[in-house]
Amino acid sequence: MQLTLNIPVLCVIPLAPLFGSMIAGFFGTKLGGNRIGHGASQFVTILGVTIAFVLSCNVLVQVMDGFYFNGTVYRWMQLGELNLDIGFLIDPLTATMMCVVTFVSLMVHIYTIGYMHGEEGYNRFFSYISLFTFAMLMLVMSNNLLQLFFGWEAVGVVSYLLIGFYFERQSAVFANMKAFLVNRVGDFGFILGIGLLLASTGSMQYDVIFAQNTALAAQTLPGTSWSLVTVACICLFIGAMGKSAQFPLHVWLPDSMEGPTPISALIHAATMVTAGIFMVSRMSPLFELSDVALSFILVIGSITALFMGFLGIVQNDIKRVVAYSTLSQLGYMTVALGVSAYPVAIFHLMTHAFFKALLFLAAGSVILGMHHEQDMRKMGGLWKYMPITCLMMLLGNLALVGTPFFSGFYSKDSIIEAVAASHIPGSGFAYFAVMVSVFVTALYSFRLYFYVFHGKARWGHSGDHHHNHAEQGDDHAHHGLAPGEKPHESPAVVTVPLILLAIPSVIIGFYTITPLLFGTYFGDSIFIDLARHPIMKELEDEFHGPVAMALHAFTSPVLLLVGLGVLSAAIGYLWAPKLPEKLAQAFAPLKKLLDNKYYLDELNQAVFAKGLIWIGSILWHRGDQKVIDGFFVNGSAHAIGRFAGVIRHLQSGYLYHYAFAMIAGLAILLAWVLYAYLPFVR
16 A cells, blocks of 8 residues: 555654654563563564654655655744744655664664573663664654754763663763763754754744755854854754764764674664764755865865774774774765765765674674674684674675675765865865775775684684673673684574675665766755756766776776775785784884874863863862852851841840830931921921
């Protein structure tokens, strides 16, 4: 049965995961008396996400047939002429995001059955990931900045719960607090941008704001000569820097690996970290008005793509390698935004969601097969024991590095070509950054692959098998293989989602590049001023089909850099395993810099954390204790006590004292009357 875009159907899409989350979160936990078991909790949450996915696919079909929707569902509040509404904007951009989010979320839900089996907080975990899906859907379906901000903050709150899922571990508590606080820094800029647009346009509705973009372009920030739209766009992007983990607000994402692996795939592949990319694309009519804001975005994305990739080379934790890969690829998307190639950014967002979810879940499968060991130095030779996981990891890496005909190739090469054709200030550095990142990406990706699945086995030695329940935060008796134990392939409930994610990771780029980038798919959901930023037109002129694009890659320097990266990884981690150690010794200062992540955590701790502690101490001692408590609270009490001590002497109890006071008062009153009403007295 074919559905149409109507409010009840659209409401079901986000509410179905919310309903499943509420049931599992209440009846499946101590809060509701543990009335339902693991089976019921996983069933109701997976059912809710499945409904959301099916309806999202139907919405995508309807949107491709020309059915759009932009309307209010519920009026939450009215303040004068300002309406605060809950509403939906369903267009090609939204429909694409809805399908990506719900599909990846569904795969993660199914995968979680196998990965989290036996965990104490099993039902709670399903409740969280389903709630996260609801929050992300509310974000991408919004038609106004208020609802966008609600979804923005909701995914932040739920990510706090997910990253700190193992709340008995100090490292997990530190990681979720770090993620929460760093995102608050970005959100401060985000809400400033929203406030500027509200003050200037009097509305939070997208269409109302976009209709005034010409007037906005002519305004300056009061009291300055700065362009209002430039300041507003930079403030909005600062919010995206926090949510999409752009330098220097990226520091939370690697530490968020403290959460279970399914969270890494859900948060860091298709949902939370892509919210900033989606927001900038949605607000493209405003960003197109400011080359300064675009240049700022371009430079930040370039730094993130290049320098976060370097960090991936020195990581030994399998999940952290993939995490730094996410940071680098988010930098690529941001670079595309900076050169006004918004469709290319969304295209890479989509392809990246599939192959990065595949990589994270494949890493989780390895962790399961290795009895929860995450150190790649204690792996090796797993292809014999985990052939399905090995193949899926290989396919994900081939897509990530940009192998011709794979999905990642089409989106990644399109970004590189867009940067090469751009004249936005900073595009020269951006081109250098993305080209070097091609080599770096291939190096750390296949370093992981060779380290884990090939070479000699480095597991099963004495000392690898040890009890570590408190540190790992799971219910498994140990992590690592004991002497004599062998790795094992994961169950079908884990490997089937990998296979389903591998399919779009391989083919979806080939089939969608033409309509998404060079057709009319996005329509007016993304606005590009082609007169000022003709990047997409230039890419279209050079595009001759997906087959020709892939064949042309064999003559480009990009594929050469990919090959050099793979070859370097093979030399260092297969054929000459002692070479990396020698290079690390030769370049010890650089290795130390990378191991310490450019000392950004120490800088934040020294400057911001200790600085805030110092400021807080001053405010506490001088502000709170001396001014508030000392002057206003205790001071007023002391003043009243002194005043009462003086006044109480007037209450002597002697009649002649009171008679004297009455006569004195009457005399003063009489004197005032004579002075006020008898002019001759004056």
